[in-house]
Amino acid sequence: MGLRSYIITRLLLTIPMIMLLLSIVFLIVRVLPGDPVLLHFEKFGTPEAIAEMRHNLGLDKPLVVQYFEYLAGLLRGDFGKSMQDYSSVGQQVFSAFPATLELAIFSMFIAVVLGVLLGVRAAKTYNSVQDHSLRAFGIITYAIPVFFLGMIFQLIFGIYLHWLPTGGRIFPTMQPSGLTIGSLHFSTGLYTIDSLLEGNLYKFGQALRYLALPSLTLGLVLCGIFLRLTRTNMLETLRHDYVSAARARGLREGTVTYGYALRTAFLPVLTMMGLQFATLLGGAILTETTFSWPGLGRYIVDRINFRDYTAIQGAVVFFGILVAFVSLAVDILYAFLDPRIRL
Amino acid sequence: MKKIRRGILGRLIPGLSSLTKRGAAGWITIIGLVLVVSIVLMTLLAPWISPHNPIAIDSTHVASPPSAEYPLGTNQVGQDMLSRLFWGGGTMLQVALLSVLICVMIGLPIGLLSSYAGGNLDKASSLVMDSIYAFPGLVLAIAIAATLGRGVVNMAISIGVVYVPSYFRVVRSQVLTIKELTYTEAAKAAGARRRTILGRYILPNVLPSVVVVATVNFADAILTAAGLTFIGLGVEKSIPDWGYDLTDGRALLASGAWWVITFPGIMIVLLALGFTLIGEGLSEILNPRLEQ
Numbered sequence: 001m002g003l004r005s006y007i008i009t010r011l012l013l014t015i016p017m018i019m020l021l022l023s024i025v026f027l028i029v030r031v032l033p034g035d036p037v038l039l040h041f042e043k044f045g046t047p048e049a050i051a052e053m054r055h056n057l058g059l060d061k062p063l064v065v066q067y068f069e070y071l072a073g074l075l076r077g078d079f080g081k082s083m084q085d086y087s088s089v090g091q092q093v094f095s096a097f098p099a100t101l102e103l104a105i106f107s108m109f110i111a112v113v114l115g116v117l118l119g120v121r122a123a124k125t126y127n128s129v130q131d132h133s134l135r136a137f138g139i140i141t142y143a144i145p146v147f148f149l150g151m152i153f154q155l156i157f158g159i160y161l162h163w164l165p166t167g168g169r170i171f172p173t174m175q176p177s178g179l180t181i182g183s184l185h186f187s188t189g190l191y192t193i194d195s196l197l198e199g200n201l202y203k204f205g206q207a208l209r210y211l212a213l214p215s216l217t218l219g220l221v222l223c224g225i226f227l228r229l230t231r232t233n234m235l236e237t238l239r240h241d242y243v244s245a246a247r248a249r250g251l252r253e254g255t256v257t258y259g260y261a262l263r264t265a266f267l268p269v270l271t272m273m274g275l276q277f278a279t280l281l282g283g284a285i286l287t288e289t290t291f292s293w294p295g296l297g298r299y300i301v302d303r304i305n306f307r308d309y310t311a312i313q314g315a316v317v318f319f320g321i322l323v324a325f326v327s328l329a330v331d332i333l334y335a336f337l338d339p340r341i342r343l
Numbered sequence: 344m345k346k347i348r349r350g351i352l353g354r355l356i357p358g359l360s361s362l363t364k365r366g367a368a369g370w371i372t373i374i375g376l377v378l379v380v381s382i383v384l385m386t387l388l389a390p391w392i393s394p395h396n397p398i399a400i401d402s403t404h405v406a407s408p409p410s411a412e413y414p415l416g417t418n419q420v421g422q423d424m425l426s427r428l429f430w431g432g433g434t435m436l437q438v439a440l441l442s443v444l445i446c447v448m449i450g451l452p453i454g455l456l457s458s459y460a461g462g463n464l465d466k467a468s469s470l471v472m473d474s475i476y477a478f479p480g481l482v483l484a485i486a487i488a489a490t491l492g493r494g495v496v497n498m499a500i501s502i503g504v505v506y507v508p509s510y511f512r513v514v515r516s517q518v519l520t521i522k523e524l525t526y527t528e529a530a531k532a533a534g535a536r537r538r539t540i541l542g543r544y545i546l547p548n549v550l551p552s553v554v555v556v557a558t559v560n561f562a563d564a565i566l567t568a569a570g571l572t573f574i575g576l577g578v579e580k581s582i583p584d585w586g587y588d589l590t591d592g593r594a595l596l597a598s599g600a601w602w603v604i605t606f607p608g609i610m611i612v613l614l615a616l617g618f619t620l621i622g623e624g625l626s627e628i629l630n631p632r633l634e635q
Contacts, residue, residue, distance in 0.1 A: 300485060
């Protein structure tokens with residue numbers, strides 16, 4: 001199978017997967033016992049108010065009709081209406097997304113760099129005290145609730161040491177504007193990139209300062225899995241003949257480790273990055289809440305507090321579609337890098 | 344002295360003494376077991392060992408740091424953090440236990456039946472399970488918990504559903520291997536019924552892996568339960584709970600009140616760590632090739 005037909009097959013497989021995901025979310029929200037409208041009003045809604053909301057949200061129609069309206073809406077990019085003010089959930093989700101994306105990118109970067117470096121260290125010092133402590137570190141990071149770690153960091157670096165801000169994305173008056181050429185305006189919503197496009201290095205530094213604690217928190221919690229994976233793979237590759245051969249040729253140990261062994265050991269890390277993306281998003285919800293980071297996670301938690309169930313559903317659907325596309329992208333990237341996959 | 348103690352422990356818990364002969368993996372399992380058992384005991388004994396009523400309010404000691412009267416300090420309404428620490432694991436343990444039971448009860452039979460039967464049933468259930476598996480666990484749990492409303496059972500269901508695919512996948516991969524082994528083939532050739540083959544030949548060989556997944560899953564369930572509580576989908580607020588204490592402590596953070604979050608947080612870490620270690624140790628013992 002060539003690369004192109006692999007991509008097409010993979011794309012076609014994504015469609016039933018997304019359909020299933022959407023149906024699962026629909027089933028959960030509409031078919032499970034528990035009525036979102038009743039929950040929304042708690043015990044205080046009059047029958048008229050309840051009926052009115054059901055009608056406005058289209059929840060009084062037969063389930064099958066609701067299901068198809070829901071799918072048709074999603075095709076148009078319509079993620080439903082908020083129970084609170086009937087505003088478009090899609091718009092709010094899209095405007096909150098860049099903040100989550102920026103946090104996710106930086107956290108993933110920290111998790112991979114830290115995990116891979118420590119994993120290599122552990123493999124190189126196999127069975128030593130250092131190896132064991134690194135493994136213990138990996139296990140402990142797995143057991144820490146991300147919001148607990150976040151609060152500890154806020155306490156130490158923000159409240160006691162005053163080194164870094166403990167919440168928000170940037171000082172409100174400093175939002176970077178992106179690139180403006182004449183009347184044309186371009187911005188990504190990622191503050192680090194927008195500040196660079198604007199050419200404002202000070203804002204860039206500020207954006208990084210605000211990113212530091214949340215992304216370090218989330219990155220640390222995720223790095224254990226990369227540490228463990230790199231360690232196992234490195235232990236295996238370091239035993240290969242080509243590594244011994246490189247060493248015998250008198251190459252420096254650093255070149256052998258990073259240039260030869262790690263290169264092979266890195267491919268599974270790439271797959272893991274794709275698989276961990278879902279975990280990352282889950283962690284982002286909690287991290288955003290901890291650090292008042294105005295992304296999708298905060299949006300969901302906000303909506304939970306307003307008992308705005310249709311908005312929660314819309315945001316959950318968005319998460320699902322996002323994950324499906326990321327795993328698609330990772331698989332395609334992987335096929336580029338490792339021709340065996342396409343066989 | 345040491346020998347005697349080990350003997351007693353070994354008699355109390357059959358199998359524990361054999362763990363000490365398993366090297367590092369055995370000791371990891373034991374450390375995990377000790378952690379979990381002591382936390383469970385502490386929670387069960389809470390009514391007798393707590394110095395104060397965990398929900399009693401002392402308005403003269405609001406958010407006060409650790410002292411002789413309140414060894415772990417008090418929270419923002421003046422409740423004793425030590426007593427809340429003793430009591431606070433109850434909800435989490437119940438939710439975790441219940442959700443793991445739900446997972447096993449759904450994941451195990453579906454995995455056994457569909458992968459043994461193969462064909463379209465297997466394909467369909469794999470596709471559904473893979474879709475759930477791909478979904479961010481916490482996000483899905485949020486969707487379910489938000490729909491079902493509060494309560495221990497509802498929380499356990501929302502966490503349980505999320506982790507069913509982990510069991511399904513493990514069971515499936517094992518069944519696919521065992522199904523092809525000679526002794527299963529022989530049983531089939533001898534005319535054993537499908538129920539006999541599944542129950543007597545395949546199930547016993549699948550169970551060890553299910554136990555490993557379940558212990559690791561305990562840790563996930565605890566962390567997810569804490570996460571759900573943190574974002575406001577936990578159980579009743581009147582019940583002392585580490586998740587709630589952590590969440591409430593957030594409001595006090597700016598004043599530097601470290602004790603309100605630190606102790607409940609450490610308890611959650613220890614509990615999750617205990618289960619992770621048991622899972623880690625057991626999987627190494629049951630599958631020694633994994634670590635090599």
